Amino acid sequence: MARLARSFFARDTRVVARELLGCTFVHILPHGARLSGRIVETEAYRPGDPASHGYRGHTERNAPMFMRPGTAYVYFTYGLHFCFNVSTEAEGVGAAVLVRALEPLNGVEIMQANRRRNRAAAMLPIHALCRGPGNLCKAMALDREHSGVDLCGHSSALFIEPSGNPGGRVRASPRIGVSGDEAAKSVPWRFYVAGNLSVSGPAPNK
DNA sequence: CGCACGATGCGCT
DNA sequence: GCGCATCGTGCGA
Numbered sequence: 200m201a202r203l204a205r206s207f208f209a210r211d212t213r214v215v216a217r218e219l220l221g222c223t224f225v226h227i228l229p230h231g232a233r234l235s236g237r238i239v240e241t242e243a244y245r246p247g248d249p250a251s252h253g254y255r256g257h258t259e260r261n262a263p264m265f266m267r268p269g270t271a272y273v274y275f276t277y278g279l280h281f282c283f284n285v286s287t288e289a290e291g292v293g294a295a296v297l298v299r300a301l302e303p304l305n306g307v308e309i310m311q312a313n314r315r316r317n318r319a320a321a322m323l324p325i326h327a328l329c330r331g332p333g334n335l336c337k338a339m340a341l342d343r344e345h346s347g348v349d350l351c352g353h354s355s356a357l358f359i360e361p362s363g364n365p366g367g368r369v370r371a372s373p374r375i376g377v378s379g380d381e382a383a384k385s386v387p388w389r390f391y392v393a394g395n396l397s398v399s400g401p402a403p404n405k
Numbered sequence: 406c407g408c409a410c411g412a413t414g415c416g417c418t
Numbered sequence: 419g420c421g422c423a424t425c426g427t428g429c430g431a
Contacts, residue, residue, distance in 0.1 A: 242423070244423075250423070251423085252423080255417085258416080258417085259416090260415090260416065260417095274416095274423085275414070275415070275416095276414090276415090276422055276423070276424070277412080277413075277414080277421095277422060277424050277425080278412065278413030278414040278415075278422090278424095279412065279413055279414075279424080279425085280424050280425075282423060282424085284423090297423060299423085331424070331425070332423070332424075333424045333425060334424090334425075374423070375423075375424095376422085376423050376424070377423065378421090378422085378423095
């Protein structure tokens with residue numbers, strides 16, 4: 200299947216965030232296994248946005264946000280979690296879409312193993328495997344070594360496949376976990392598929 | 406059910 | 419040092 204071209208990501212971050220819903224995010228592991236899931240929740244982080252890592256300018260960590268649209272930006276936070284983003288807008292512009300949740304499609308058993316804390320722990324329900332940005336990275340085996348990877352490259356292990364439609368009603372809401380600036384907290388730049396069990400936050404998401 | 410908090414690393418002031 | 423685009427647990431109602 201085709202992968203999304205750079206032109207898809209080289210647009211307004213809010214549009215990209217909304218249109219990513221329903222697309223399939225794929226990670227081909229080194230041994231060839233395919234992990235994938237349908238994107239059901241995203242957030243836009245835009246130029247001039249106080250909540251964005253790019254707000255205070257270019258640093259070593261956020262460098263992928265300023266790279267070509269379609270570049271993966273994976274960062275480490277709270278001392279234990281990774282979050283996966285895709286850069287947007289244009290090269291030199293600090294903007295990205297945070298992918299917050301997937302509905303698992305391929306590689307579910309591997310995801311189960313990636314998420315399991317220890318051998319005795321109970322198996323998680325499929326819809327919970329990639330619910331929330333930290334959980335998504337754990338299940339999809341993503342970490343800082345994937346930051347800077349070009350999702351539009353022909354041979355990259357990470358890419359996104361296009362889709363017809365999200366298969367549900369798309370809703371917008373304020374972003375989750377944003378603190379500080381009041382305007383940044385209230386702006387509706389989180390997008391999700393209403394009612395999908397894999398969407399994070401208080402269930403059920405209507 | 407909701408809320409509080411601890412875990413735990415590191416980038417930034 | 420502070421605080422973070424988080425998550426799971428444990429507590430009280």
